[in-house]
Structures are given as structure tokens and as C-alpha cells.
Amino acid sequence: MAAVIKSEPRKQTYSDEIRELGLEPYVLELELEGLTIVPPEVHGVSLRRINQLAKRILDEAESMTGVRFDLTKGPLDELEFPKSSQDLARLSDAADDHQPTQFLIQQLGRIDRMFRDLAVNPVAVALIRHMIGKEATRFSSHNSFVKWQGDYGYGPSLGLHCDQGRMPLPWGRTALTANTNWMLTDYTKDNGALAYVPGSHRQGSHPMQPMAAKNAVAVEAPKGSVAIFHGATWHGAFPKQTPGMRLSIANYYRHLMVTSQEDIKGSFPRKLADDCADPALFRKLCGFDDAFSYKKQSQPVPKRKKA
Numbered sequence: 001m002a003a004v005i006k007s008e009p010r011k012q013t014y015s016d017e018i019r020e021l022g023l024e025p026y027v028l029e030l031e032l033e034g035l036t037i038v039p040p041e042v043h044g045v046s047l048r049r050i051n052q053l054a055k056r057i058l059d060e061a062e063s064m065t066g067v068r069f070d071l072t073k074g075p076l077d078e079l080e081f082p083k084s085s086q087d088l089a090r091l092s093d094a095a096d097d098h099q100p101t102q103f104l105i106q107q108l109g110r111i112d113r114m115f116r117d118l119a120v121n122p123v124a125v126a127l128i129r130h131m132i133g134k135e136a137t138r139f140s141s142h143n144s145f146v147k148w149q150g151d152y153g154y155g156p157s158l159g160l161h162c163d164q165g166r167m168p169l170p171w172g173r174t175a176l177t178a179n180t181n182w183m184l185t186d187y188t189k190d191n192g193a194l195a196y197v198p199g200s201h202r203q204g205s206h207p208m209q210p211m212a213a214k215n216a217v218a219v220e221a222p223k224g225s226v227a228i229f230h231g232a233t234w235h236g237a238f239p240k241q242t243p244g245m246r247l248s249i250a251n252y253y254r255h256l257m258v259t260s261q262e263d264i265k266g267s268f269p270r271k272l273a274d275d276c277a278d279p280a281l282f283r284k285l286c287g288f289d290d291a292f293s294y295k296k297q298s299q300p301v302p303k304r305k306k307a
């Protein structure tokens, strides 16, 4: 006679924070497509704040480059990259001589409290934690992608990649990293929207070209929306073919077993961490209290028994 296997009732797959925030439809889309778009009425960041973030980014871009940037006109002077850094400045194949038409502003969390508030947005964090695990989620980096008009962009590959691509294969179902892409300007295909391949996170592999670029779709949404995606999702961007700026913020998260891009635990100023909308969550995501469990001899050691 076959053994009777008693099946346990199915465990709830949504966390309390997903249910409390009513994020089930976004979770479903993340599971199926590997990316979901959350509108402002759900994540709660006002358009006024989005405009303030965009202005702060443009000011920072000006102080870094010496060139003023206008949202509708783009850079108001010509820019040139140092020759040696051209390949670094873009994700596309290195074997061409197109000047990049974008750069990154890094370590946003140090620049302004607004960026720290965004990094602990409860809706974004809940969806990221759904993929990585609530207790295991940490910050990896906080960057802005500053882009202007350029026909080439990342080239024919669209720069498609997986953010967790440095992690060894095979990947499991739990995301090793997961990302957000806050749109500070309208995203259309011609405006250089994020590109992604729906369902690609379920392949558990690096993008397979040229099929990947052929199947990529534009993440089209009005400014103020945030795209949230799994670390295994194949993504890149379409070239920005229209005048003006394409601005975004990538708040990037990791599983605690994955090294962070910024040295947040080691060197992020503790005072700044406390100056934000949710200091306890910010500190936790920084991993300030994460410790090596065997930093010193922790297990009891026996001694020779006295006679």
C-alpha cells in the first residue's frame, strides 16, 4: 500500500506588508513578468517631490560637469568624456566609437535627504523584499542615470543584462538583487525608456542575443512612476531619440549574502542615516548591525582537566 502523504495547508505567499499595502497585483506581475510599474497614487511620492528630485539631479549634474542641463533642451553646452572612460560610461559593446550620451551620479544617499527618503519608500521596499526576503534585504547602491539625446544609446544589444549577472549560476527563485527605476521624466520608447524582456527572469540565465533584443519591450509610463524588477530580469534601455533629458534614480538592493556596490555598511555616515523618513529601516537596509558571526573565537574551548 502506498504511504499516505499528509499535505500541509499551503503557506501564505504574501508578506503582511504586501497585503497591508494592497500590492498583490504588483507581486503577481513581478512573478510573471519579472518587472512591474507602480504609479504615484500607489507608492505615494507626490509629483511635486518628483520635480524636486529632478531639479536636484540637474543641479548636481551641472556641478559635476560644469555644463547646465535643461529638462526640455538637454545639455546647454557640448560635453566630452575622458577617452579612457568611454567604455565604462556605457553598457554597450566596447568595439565602437560612439560617445556616450549619459553618465551616472553615484552615492545619492549622501547628497540629499530626499534621496534617502526615496530609498525607504514603503511600497518599493515591500516589493523588493518580496523578491529578496524581508529580513535579508539590504542596500547595494543609489544612482541617478542622467541621459540626453543620442541615436546610439547602448547600441543594438540595448545593453541588455541581468543586474545579478556577477553572481554564479545557477540562480534560484529568490532574487539575489533587485532594482527600482524611478522615472523623473516621461518614459516612452523614443524618450529612451528602460527596455526589458517580459518573463526573462524565469530563464535564470544571462540574456541570449539576438533573441533578447528582438523580444525587448519599452517600459512606457508617465514621470513619477517606478519600475521594480528582479535581479535576473533582462533589461537595458532604448536610445533617447528626442531632445531634452531622461532622468531616473536606480535604488538598487541586494540579498545580505551579496556584496554591496557602495561601501554602505563601512562608510555611510550614521548621522545621515538617522536623517530620513524611516531611520530604523534605513539603518537596517544599510546593514550597520550585520556582523561576522565568527569574527573571533565564539565557541567554547575545553581545557585539560585538572588532576
Ligand SMILES: O=C(O)CCC(=O)C(=O)O
Residues within 6 Å of the ligand: 145, 163, 179, 181, 194, 235, 236, 237, 248, 250
Ligand atoms: O536606465 C538605464 O539605462 C539602465 C538602468 C539599469 O540597467 C540599472 O539601473 O540597473
Ligand SMILES: [Fe+2]
Residues within 6 Å of the ligand: 161, 162, 163, 235
Ligand atoms: Fe541594470
